[in-house]
Amino acid sequence: MEEIKQRLKQMIIEDLKLADLRPEEIDDQAPLFEAGLGLDSLDAVELVVLIQKHFGVQIVDMEEGREAFQSIDSLARFVDARRAEAVN
Amino acid sequence: MTPPERIPVAVTGMGCISAVASDLRGHAAALERPAVHCTPVPEWLFPTTLAWPVFAAAGDPVSPAARALLASAGKDGDASRTVLLAATALAEALATARLDRRALATRLVGVVIGTTVGCTFNDEEYYLAWRRGERPDLSPVTRYLNGNLAAGVHALLGTRGPAAVVTNACASGSDAIGLGREWIAAGRCDLVIAGGADELSRIAYNGFASLQLADAGPCRPFDRERRGLNLGEGAGIVVLESARQAAARGVAPLGWVRGYGAAADAWHPTAPHPEARGLRHALERALADGRVAPESIALVNAHGTATPANDLAEARALAATLPPATPVVSTKGMTGHTLGAAGAIEAILTLLALGRGATHGTVGCRTADPELPFAPLPEAAHATLAGRLGISQSLAFGGCNAALVLEAAA
């Protein structure tokens, strides 16, 4: 799970262009959208594509995404659970 | 500052092609008996593995009159689909305005056309070959260079005068007509050919899909269950001239562009301002420009793309500007979202409905969303219009907003 979180943070920083942040500065529980990192609706749909590309996990629509995108924690749990399902 | 007194700008010609029909008569008929021609992307259009449905112009994108026009100017080879659609609408607009090359030769003619896809270099085959280090045949580049719609119309008609291609995303067609009105009102030219054109493109199709803005079924503008838009294609062209010149030519106006307003949200690249402040400003400006009171508006053709965000924001702007009983419809349930052509096609549909004195409800809106602060006309409703003044409005990516106040002739 820790590895997933690290990869997620790296991906968010690189691919969402948050050049002034380092992974250790991203709090696992901090909100990703609005407050916290301050990502917006365009980042949200970009994140859907990134999750699919880097983790092979598909997010069908933004309803599903909303839950998962609360924080790094929730996103990591979501990705982990989906990948486990795919294996089984 | 009060806007100066303006020359009345008449609409003397109109031409229109979309999934609805390939001419004006077909669009007028659809206003009485709407149909929904929403299908998976036809194979002959472009290859895709995605299932989002679209509104494709079903028949030949180029009418016989347009083909003749293109041939007479030596331009019938290798024109893009956008150019063909535009030529079809152009040929019809000229015919309804009783204009031909001879009649135009003596006039200073302005051309202003809106587009989104029509100005881009989207030839995948060429780009991929170049990417592989090859030196591909240059025909796609030539087609791109031949694709400027305003210059193209001037070339087709042998005219000279102001020319502009408006690339304001989804507001382009409205802005083009607005600009045409400004040019006539300023005495810059005698006559303006204005409108918009866009073809269905694999790039735009995938782009909107990646933004999660598409509906898996026919779109449902203002509906409680709306999920997103369907892309469409087409062209709408109007001929604008001063009312005095139309009278001198002995041509009865089909209507008038009474006012134009444009304003930016200054907010976000893809999402509208939540209160649609740009649209509110555009509406206020358009009404002031036309010296028209909100209460005089008999019909609004909304942008109504059926995305959750657009319809809500748009309804807020309407609630802030117009009396609640004003009939508001979206016609994108019949045309799809035709991007650069939308503002022009919808201005024409507005004039047709105003001329008819009646409108059907919003195709695709089975139950209007109760959360909307402004109630649109749902699908099953019909309204007799209280007058001949209406509004056609557009909201675009990048936060551009445009509104046209239109009046139909009796």
Next chain:
Amino acid sequence: MSVTVAVSAAEMVVGGDTPPLPAILARALRRADDLTILAITAAHAAWQRAPQRPVAPEARGLFVGMVHGPIETNFRYLDSLVDDGEGQSSPTLFSHSVHNAVAGYVARLFDCQGPALTVTTFTWPFLIALDEAWRAIATGRAARALAIAVETSCPVLEEASGRLAARGGEPWLPAAVAWVLDAAEEGEALEPILTQVEVSEAPCHPQALLTRSGETRSGPLLEATDQQPAGAAIALTRALGRVGEVAPGVLRWDLSSPGAQAALVIDTRPGQRGDR
């Protein structure tokens, strides 16, 4: 029309010498492509240079002219579509490949809530944008307007241009220019006054639109260099910056090419009002 329109500032960014932007702008531009960053850089410089006057956001107009515009971003989107596949293409790249994406950023960062227009043509879109900006102020639709031209280099088209011209293509320079136009208040003497902008396009061989061969420029201080998409806008901006080197008067610049004719007239006499 008797509103006098003055050019309050004219700035440009050419090639690699992009000055760094203030940090507050940099964060807002994190997703922006090179085209947008160039445009914002020029617009910021012009906005800073223009006189600080209270202009309501709704009275700020924005007019952008492009030749090829976001073509590179369009190719980057195509890369993502082809390489990552349908369903995995980048929505950020797509939304930045729309021609008025630049206007969206400029409007946001300079709070321009008046009319915003992006025009695209192969000849001199900056002059069309400038004309519409002038017109917006003259008819009271705006009190201040930004007129912007912006282009990036484009290896795909540079290569095609080189082949068409049957010579090595001159590499294009990324460039942006931004002019601030202001309505002169009653009795206010601003200069230079923008007196006339005219562009007229004519049919020509498509190749000439790409290679820009046969493009000529005449008028005081107007250089013939930079024969590339934003070249005329750059040359005019440079010339405008040097008008102090010639005696005050009515200056006229003419552009000519197989595809168009254009003229730009300014009045640099102090305390004069230009009549159009």
